[in-house]
Each structure stands twice: as C-alpha cells, then as structure tokens.
Amino acid sequence: MKGNSIYVFRRWWERYGVQTVLAVLALVAAGLVRHTNGAVLFEMYQALARPFEANPAQQEQLVNARIRELEQRLAEQERQNQSLKQLVGAVGDRDRQPIFAPAIGRSAHHWWNHIILGRGRRDGLKKGYIVTAPGGLVGRISSVTDRTSRVLLISDPTSRVGVTIGRSRSMGFLRGQGTERAVMEFFDKVPDVKAGDTVSTSSLSQLFPPGTPVGSVESVKLNASPAPEATVKLSAPIGNLEWALVEPNRPISETSSDTTLDAEEQPQEEREDGFEEN
Amino acid sequence: MRRGLDAIVTVGSLLLCLLLLPTRIPGMELLGIGPNWLLIWVVAWSLNRTVWQGVLAGLTIGIVQDGMSSSHPTHAASLIAVGVLAARLQKQRYIQEDFISVALVVFGMSVVAETVTALQFSIDSLWGDASGTGRSLSEIWTYHQRVTLASAILSSLWAPAIYFPLDRWWGKMNLLE
Numbered sequence: 504m505k506g507n508s509i510y511v512f513r514r515w516w517e518r519y520g521v522q523t524v525l526a527v528l529a530l531v532a533a534g535l536v537r538h539t540n541g542a543v544l545f546e547m548y549q550a551l552a553r554p555f556e557a558n559p560a561q562q563e564q565l566v567n568a569r570i571r572e573l574e575q576r577l578a579e580q581e582r583q584n585q586s587l588k589q590l591v592g593a594v595g596d597r598d599r600q601p602i603f604a605p606a607i608g609r610s611a612h613h614w615w616n617h618i619i620l621g622r623g624r625r626d627g628l629k630k631g632y633i634v635t636a637p638g639g640l641v642g643r644i645s646s647v648t649d650r651t652s653r654v655l656l657i658s659d660p661t662s663r664v665g666v667t668i669g670r671s672r673s674m675g676f677l678r679g680q681g682t683e684r685a686v687m688e689f690f691d692k693v694p695d696v697k698a699g700d701t702v703s704t705s706s707l708s709q710l711f712p713p714g715t716p717v718g719s720v721e722s723v724k725l726n727a728s729p730a731p732e733a734t735v736k737l738s739a740p741i742g743n744l745e746w747a748l749v750e751p752n753r754p755i756s757e758t759s760s761d762t763t764l765d766a767e768e769q770p771q772e773e774r775e776d777g778f779e780e781n
Numbered sequence: 782m783r784r785g786l787d788a789i790v791t792v793g794s795l796l797l798c799l800l801l802l803p804t805r806i807p808g809m810e811l812l813g814i815g816p817n818w819l820l821i822w823v824v825a826w827s828l829n830r831t832v833w834q835g836v837l838a839g840l841t842i843g844i845v846q847d848g849m850s851s852s853h854p855t856h857a858a859s860l861i862a863v864g865v866l867a868a869r870l871q872k873q874r875y876i877q878e879d880f881i882s883v884a885l886v887v888f889g890m891s892v893v894a895e896t897v898t899a900l901q902f903s904i905d906s907l908w909g910d911a912s913g914t915g916r917s918l919s920e921i922w923t924y925h926q927r928v929t930l931a932s933a934i935l936s937s938l939w940a941p942a943i944y945f946p947l948d949r950w951w952g953k954m955n956l957l958e
Contacts, residue, residue, distance in 0.1 A: 526837050533841040537848035544849060548800050608803025611849035612856060613814045613928055614898055619803050660916045681924060742813060 541611075542648040549621050549651045552607040566603075566746055569637055601748040602626055604634075607651070616659035616681055618642070618744060623650040628749055631710075636747045638739035639716035640664070640704065644749070652749075657717070658685060658741055665708030666717055666735075671695035674705055677717065677735060683742055684721065687733045694731055696723055702735050712752060787954050794947055795842070798822045802849060809939075811931040816939040817891060819846060823860050824883075824890050825944040827867035829951065835864030854901035859894035866893060887940035891933035899925040 536543060604626070608619035622628055624647050634641040634654045642656040657664055658679040666677045666687060673694040675687045687702060700720040706713035718737040725731045798818035805815050819842050827835035843857025850856070867890060902921045916924070 529837070529841045530844070533844035533848075536845045537852065539848065541845070541849035544796075544799050544845075545803075547796075548803060551800060552804075609805050609813070609815075611802040611846060612851075613932060614902070614924075615850045617850060660920070680920075 540646045540648070540653070545619060545648050545651040545653075548619070549607060552621065566637060601635075601750045602628065604628070604652070604747050604749050606744045606747055616656040616662075616679060617645070618654045618656060618741075618747075620644075620652045620654060620747060620749070621650065622749070623647050623652050625649050628652050629751070631752060632749050633711055633715070633752050634747050634749050635715065636739040636741075636744055639718060639737065640711065641739045641741060641744065641747055643710060654747075656741055658682060658737060664711055664717065665705045666702050667705035668694070668696050668720070669701035669703055671700070674707065675730075675733075677702070683737050685718070685735050685737060687720070687735050689731045689733070692731065693725070694733075696720060696731075696733055698722055710752070783954070783957065787950075790947075790950055794943070795822055798943065799845065799849070802846075809935070811935055812927065814928060814931045814935065816935040817894065817932050818939075818943065819860065820863055820891060820894055821887055821936055821940045821943045822947075823863050824867045824887050824940070825947045827864045828870065828886070829948070830868055832865055832868045835868035836861050837864075839864035854898070854905060856898075858901055859897040862897050863890045863894050866890065883940050883944050884937040887944075888933045888937040891936045892929055895925055895929040895932060 602622060604620040604622035606618050607621040610617035618641075620628075620634070628644060628647050630644055630647055632644045632652075634644060640657055642654040642659075642662065644652050645655040646653045655662055656679065657677065658681060660679050660681060662677075662679045664677040665674070667674050671694070673689055673691055673696055675689040675694070678686045678688065680686060689696070698720050702717045702720060704711040704713055704715045704717060716738055718735045718739075721734045721736045723731070723733045798821070801818045802815075805813065809815055823835070823838050823842060826838045839861035840857050843855060843860040846856040846860070867886065870886065899921050902916060903918055906916060906918055906921065
C-alpha cells in the first residue's frame with residue numbers, strides 16, 4: 504500500500520514536477536515584487552524612461568524662471584510675515600529645500616491615481632514628503648525605491664486633505680474624484696463659501712504643510728448630505744505633469760532620521776481621520 | 782535549451798507588459814486610461830491552457846500588480862477571474878483565430894475584470910473600512926461605467942499586438958514537443 508502511494512507520487516512528480524516547481528517559483532517571485540512595492544520593475548522602468556524625459560533643460564529653465572519670480576515675491580511677504588510673527592511671538596518657520604523630480608509614469612492601474620517620479624531614496628526623497636507643481640499641491644510620496652518614488656495624488660479617492668477656504672477660513676476636507684476636480688466637504692453646516700474662492704491646505708492638516716495652494720471653488724452644493732460640499736478645481740496640472748517639486752513636510756532638522764518620520768506616520772493618519780468626523 | 786528560450790520569451794513578454802503599465806503614450810490613452818496590458822497577457826496565456834494554469838497566471842500577475850499600484854483591494858481577483866474564463870472558453874472549439882475574435886474576447890474580459898474590481902470596492906465600502914477605498918457606492922459604479930468602456934476599447938484594440946506573437950511562439954513550442 505505504502506509502496507503504491509510512493510509509486511503514484513513518483514508518476515505524478517514525473518508528469519507535473521517541473522510545472523509545480525515553476526509555479527511555486529513564479530508565486531515566490533511575485534510575492535517578492537509585491538513585498539518591495541515593485542522596486543525592481545520601477546527601477547527598470549526609470550532606466551528605460553530616462554531618454555524620454557521631457558526636455559529637462561528647457562522645462563527646468565521655465566519652471567526655474569517662474570519659481571524665481573515667485574520666490575522674490577514670497578521673500579518680501581515672508582519678511583513681513585516674519586516680523587509680524589515676532590511681534591505676536593509665534594515660533595517655527597520652515598526652511599525647505601525643494602528637489603526637482605521628473606514625472607516618468609502614471610499609476611499602474613486606473614482605479615488608483617498615482618504618478619511615478621524619477622527621483623528616489625538616493626536623491627534624498629522619503630515616504631511622506633510633499634509633492635507640488637507650478638500651480639499648487641499634487642500629492643504625497645507613498646513609497647520610494649532607490650531611483651523612483653510613487654506619489655499618491657490628491658485626486659485619488661483615498662486621499663484626504665484638510666483644507667480651508669482662503670477668504671472665510673471655513674474648514675473642511677478634500678476628497679479626490681479621480682479627475683482634475685475634487686470635492687470639498689465642510690465641517691460647518693452653513694459654510695461661508697462662493698464660487699471662485701481659493702482653497703489651500705489648512706493649519707489643522709498634519710500630512711501637508713498649511714497654506715499650500717490647492718485649487719479654487721467651482722460650484723457649491725449647500726444642501727448635500729451629510730455635509731455641505733463644494734466642487735474644487737485643482738490648480739496643479741495633475742493630468743499632464745512633467746516636473747514636480749518635492750519637499751519634506753517638516754523642517755529638515757525634524758525629519759533627519761527615518762524613525763521619527765515613521766513614528767509620526769500612524770498618529771498623523773489617525774488624527775486626520777478623527778479630524779474629519781468632527 | 783529550447784525550454785530556456787521559451788521561458789525567456791514568456792517572462793520577457795510579461796516584463797514588457799509590466800513596464801508598459803505606467804506609460805501613457807499619446808494616442809494610446811483615453812480619458813487618461815491606457816490599455817490593460819496584463820489582462821491581454823493573461824488572456825493570451827490562458828486561451829490555449831488549462832483552468833489551473835489560468836488561475837496561476839492570474840494570481841502571480843495580480844500579486845505583482847499589487848506591488849506596483851496598491852494591494853487593497855487585490856488585483857489578483859479580477860485577473861484570476863479572467864484567467865479562468867479565458868481557459869474555459871476553449872478557443873479551438875468555439876472561436877476562430879482572427880483579429881476580431883481575439884479583440885472580442887479581450888473586450889469581454891475587460892468588462893469582467895472591471896466589474897470584479899468594482900465589486901471588490903463595493904464590498905469594501907459596504908462592510909470594510911470605507912476610509913480604505915474612499916468611494917461611495919454610487920461613485921464606484923459611475924466610475925466603473927466610465928472606466929470600463931475606455932479600458933475595454935483600448936485593450937481590445939491593442940490585444941492582437943500581444944496575442945499574435947505570443948500565440949505563434951507557444952504554438953511552435955507545442956509542435957516541437
């Protein structure tokens with residue numbers, strides 16, 4: 504009886520052995536790819552996409568010119584702001600050094616809204632860093648490999664951003680819709696908002712630096728359930744992004760080590776979630 | 782030697798499909814959506830194979846795609862469904878081998894795959910943690926309508942480009958064995 508079952512197994516092995524081993528190998532390889540968030544594939548993709556990067560010199564020049572213009576205006580504002588803050592006694596200013604990164608790809612499946620940037624760990628990028636573009640907020644880095652990083656766009660439905668209306672300071676949070684328009688849900692029952700108002704990240708948001716431009720209100724639906732809503736047109740050209748700016752969420756001194764960032768990660772998410780229920 | 786070459790072609794074609802995923806080449810996208818390359822590959826693989834081989838391909842490739850975009854909900858479910866259905870079609874008996882039929886099969890399979898994904902999201906939004914998917918039921922199915930048509934049209938148009946070279950190759954390998 505026992506000899507028979509061994510014989511049967513040997514026959515089976517001779518017939519299907521190679522296939523079984525190959526199948527197990529394929530599954531293990533797939534598991535590894537998943538575990539590393541597709542690092543191998545994205546690295547390869549980056550190497551292949553490099554020659555096709557959109558005219559970096561020219562792009563950078565254009566972006567740089569625009570940035571220099573804005574920086575000059577901002578410097579003036581910041582100086583005023585600084586002196587005002589000193590008068591009020593507020594502390595903490597941001598000293599951020601943005602990193603330029605080319606957008607080399609889009610999400611690998613259309614139910615999610617990601618972009619792939621051609622800069623990664625080696626260029627100093629980390630999970631949780633903020634991605635902006637000329638125009639405003641784009642998203643947040645959700646995973647990094649050596650030379651690429653994946654950005655969860657604010658247009659993704661899973662993305663939640665605490666935002667505020669520039670004019671009236673009405674608070675709410677922004678929910679992506681998978682398009683260039685997003686929905687802002689207000690915390691107040693009767694928010695002070697009208698079409699054309701600017702929307703920026705709120706000071707209560709832990710995941711994004713406060714005051715980053717997001718977009719402008721296109722239409723308002725005050726009788727929406729469960730909370731009043733506004734449709735917001737995102738100001739960054741998320742649909743055809745070629746270059747983006749990446750910067751740490753906090754001053755560099757605070758995020759110098761990985762551990763502090765990761766330790767902060769979880770409570771931040773929770774705080775943001777708890778925040779939206781208020 | 783021949784087996785090694787076969788493996789290289791199979792894995793190489795799959796790799797090509799994986800690397801095509803993040804691209805949006807002008808003229809190859811509709812509403813920001815590109816062809817579902819992996820789905821085309823799974824259909825090409827499963828049409829002349831057994832159900833189990835279809836399941837295995839769907840599972841393996843689904844896990845890889847999870848790593849590349851997001852693992853919640855998993856892509857494996859829709860690709861396994863596609864693998865099983867494509868293997869059950871038994872092309873030799875019911876379908877003639879030409880551009881139209883392959884395109885039609887891929888069109889149908891895209892609809893199946895999108896519906897499975899939409900169902901996964903619906904289950905999540907009904908019973909799971911809604912914050913994970915962030916979509917309400919009506920949003921999921923509105924998006925499903927929009928996405929299904931674009932994805933199915935593009936995938937079916939590009940299907941022959943993947944299917945015919947692979948089918949030729951695997952056919953030749955079978956003949957030699």
